Amino acid sequence: MARLEHSAALNSTVRRDDFADLGVSTWALVRQAVERGEREAALAWLEHGCAEARAMHDSIVGFVDDALTYIARFGEEEIGRFLRGKYTPRVHAWLGSTPGVEETMHRFAEFQRAHFAEISVVEEPDRYVMSGPCGSGGRLRRSRAVGATGRAHPWCWGRENVPYYCAHCCVAWEILPTEMRGYPLRIHELPERPGDPCVHLFYKDPAAIPEPYFTRIGLPRRGGDRPAGGADGGAAGAGRQGPADG
Structure with missing residues (x-):
């Protein structure tokens, strides 16, 4: 039998299951309770499942920060090289599916929800504005000291003291x-203070993107045509990847 109990040693709620049930997913227990019509039990299992997932999520994000901080010991420029190698195939796949700006915004909202973030999205005449306390790098900054750049680089928006994770x-x-x-x-x-919200901007027309957003990453403006399919072009979900990074 699966059951929840408070652990004085851990000061948290834990599963105290019979051995036969220890390997059963908490999400399976949520489903079983829902199917039996046990509302309170389903809510309790749901809350516990989210706590389990958040603990693992935070541990992985912290590990990434530790790994990047270690890489920086060999020179901060190595972080830029590492991130290029990791993300180049992913960005190629994303652009190959030619998602329009609205589809892109929806996918990034999915990333943030997967990071347990609570965000707001506002449509303005020329762009979508997504804001809220970031659930990955922002949450990391709010919970502990993090590795951060000692000098400005194009790969950190030309700023110092940018968390390596971000x-x-x-x-x-x-x-x-x-x-x-x-x-x-x-x-x-990126906010200066960890407690302030991150803001993500999605411009409907690339030509409307202000020039400083190009100069801060050390690149000239070029092109500026809309993606194939217009503002909402592309096949929804094409080239889709999981919300591992946001």
């Missing part, structure tokens, strides 16, 4: 798409 947003979603097609997939406004 630099992947610059490389993957701004630099590489601009090199490949002439403009970013999204534009990231």
Whole structure:
């Protein structure tokens, strides 16, 4: 039998199951409770399942920060090289599916939900604005000291003191798409203070992207045509990958 109990040693709720049930997924227990019409049990298992997933999520994000901080010991420029190698195939696949700006925005919202973030999205005449406390790098910054750049590089928006973890947003979603097609997939406004929200900008027309967003990553504006299919072009979900990075 599966059951939840408070652990005084861990100061948290844990599963105290019979051995036969220890390997059963908590999400399977949610489904079983729903199918039996046990509302309170389903909610309890759902809350516990989210806590389990969040703990693993935070551990993995912290591991990435530790790994990048270690890489930086060999020179910060190695982080930029590493991120290029990791994300170049992924960005190629994304652009190969030619998603339009609205589809791109929806996919990034999915990334943030997968990071347990609570975001808001506002449509403005020329762009979509997504904002809220980031569930990955932002949550990491709010929970502990992190490795950060000691000097400015194009791969960290030309800024100092950018968390190494957050630099992947610059490389993957701004630099590489601009090199490949002439403009970013999204534009990231990294907050100075960990408690402030991250802001992600999705311009409907690439020609409307302000010039400073190109100069800060050390790249010239070029091209500027809309993706194939217009503002919402491309096959939804084509070239889709899981929300492992946001």
